[in-house]
Amino acid sequence: HSHHMGIYHMDNSxxxxxxxxxxxxxxxxxxxxxxMPMTFYFDFKNVELLFSSLVINTPGEMAGAFVAVFxxxxxxxxxxxxxxxxxxxxxxxxxxxSMPVPGPNGTILMETHKTVGQQMxxxxxxxxxxxxxxxxxxxxxxxxxxxxxxxYLCIAVAAGAGTGYFLFSWKKAVxxxxxxxxx
Amino acid sequence: MHFIFSDEAVLLFDFWSVHSPAGMxxxxxxxxxxxxxxxxxxxxxxxxxxxxxxSLPTATSQQLILxxxxxSAGSSSPPVNRTHLRWFLCHFGQSLVxxxxxxxxxxxxxxxxxYNTWIFxxxxxxxxxxxxxxxxxxxxx
Numbered sequence: 063h064s065h066h067m068g069i070y071h072m073d074n075s076x077x078x079x080x081x082x083x084x085x086x087x088x089x090x091x092x093x094x095x096x097x098m099p100m101t102f103y104f105d106f107k108n109v110e111l112l113f114s115s116l117v118i119n120t121p122g123e124m125a126g127a128f129v130a131v132f133x134x135x136x137x138x139x140x141x142x143x144x145x146x147x148x149x150x151x152x153x154x155x156x157x158x159x160s161m162p163v164p165g166p167n168g169t170i171l172m173e174t175h176k177t178v179g180q181q182m183x184x185x186x187x188x189x190x191x192x193x194x195x196x197x198x199x200x201x202x203x204x205x206x207x208x209x210x211x212x213x214y215l216c217i218a219v220a221a222g223a224g225t226g227y228f229l230f231s232w233k234k235a236v237x238x239x240x241x242x243x244x245x
Numbered sequence: 246m247h248f249i250f251s252d253e254a255v256l257l258f259d260f261w262s263v264h265s266p267a268g269m270x271x272x273x274x275x276x277x278x279x280x281x282x283x284x285x286x287x288x289x290x291x292x293x294x295x296x297x298x299x300s301l302p303t304a305t306s307q308q309l310i311l312x313x314x315x316x317s318a319g320s321s322s323p324p325v326n327r328t329h330l331r332w333f334l335c336h337f338g339q340s341l342v343x344x345x346x347x348x349x350x351x352x353x354x355x356x357x358x359x360y361n362t363w364i365f366x367x368x369x370x371x372x373x374x375x376x377x378x379x380x381x382x383x384x385x386x
Contacts, residue, residue: 100359101259208351209358216351224344232336 104213111215112206128218131207135222136229138200143230145193152186248362256356256364273367276356279349280371281378286346288379290339297335 106124110117118124158176165171180187208216252269255262256276263269356364 100255101257101261205351205354209355211355219351220344220348223347224340227343228336228340231339 099211102211102213109212124214128214131215131218132222135204135219136226139223139226140230141197152180246360248360250362254359254361256359269363273363276364277367277371280353280368281375283349284372284375285379288383290342293339
């Protein structure tokens with residue numbers, strides 16, 4: 063038997079009862095586009111999650127998926143904060159550029175630009191790039207999970223994001239922002 | 246799948262089904278306001294953080310840094326406890342705002358996924374309007 067990613071098998075006995083059609087057809091027929099749910103639903107039967115081998119059929123599996131998605135969303139928030147911290151720590155080179163600009167009364171003012179950056183082939187930048195790829199992939203995974211329109215999984219994404227933000231941003235907000243602003 | 250101009254769509258929930266031009270116009274307006282709200286919340290979070298940092302006296306802010314590093318809870322005097330509680334409540338509130346931001350962002354994404362061109366234009370216009378209105382507030386002291 064073959065599995066298609068993201069597309070339900072056309073089997074009338076397992077089709078979820080709340081497929082909502084955007085046209086006036088009441089029966090899905092052979093139209094592939096209508097097989098993905100387009101409205102929120104709460105169900106744990108025959109829920110495909112990202113990969114063809116991950117199909118949820120029981121409440122236990124749904125609970126496990128909920129926890130996994132929750133942790134993934136939390137990890138995503140933590141990764142964002144960690145990357146910010148790494149970036150700040152690795153910014154070593156500061157270049158000052160001064161250039162004359164015309165002032166209000168015909169006077170010449172000196173405008174100074176400060177650029178902070180990393181070297182391209184340095185280890186911090188390569189590490190940032192690898193972490194960026196991981197962050198992009200995880201963010202797309204979370205988007206695809208939300209796209210299943212499954213209410214339980216969507217709540218897991220939102221709750222995980224909130225908890226991750228709360229836990230990881232706590233110390234960062236206290237330590238970093240105070241030292242960066244002149245009080 | 247491709248973008249289509251249509252007056253029929255079902256957006257996000259079973260009860261939000263659109264059949265008429267008037268319904269579509271109203272739906273585009275709602276999605277537009279959602280996109281404006283999303284941009285506004287992004288700016289609002291930063292302003293909220295600035296406001297709470299300013300309202301904390303510097304001395305207690307330093308003490309907060311030390312205490313979170315050394316994990317010496319329970320040995321603080323009552324004034325610092327009050328500030329800790331205020332900071333905790335403020336951070337909790339910020340996390341709630343973050344959850345709302347995440348949810349609205351995903352809702353707007355799912356609305357675009359309906360592949361309805363009117364909705365998509367509503368999202369683009371709403372984001373532009375929201376950015377235009379909200380970002381100048383960011384650089385205000």
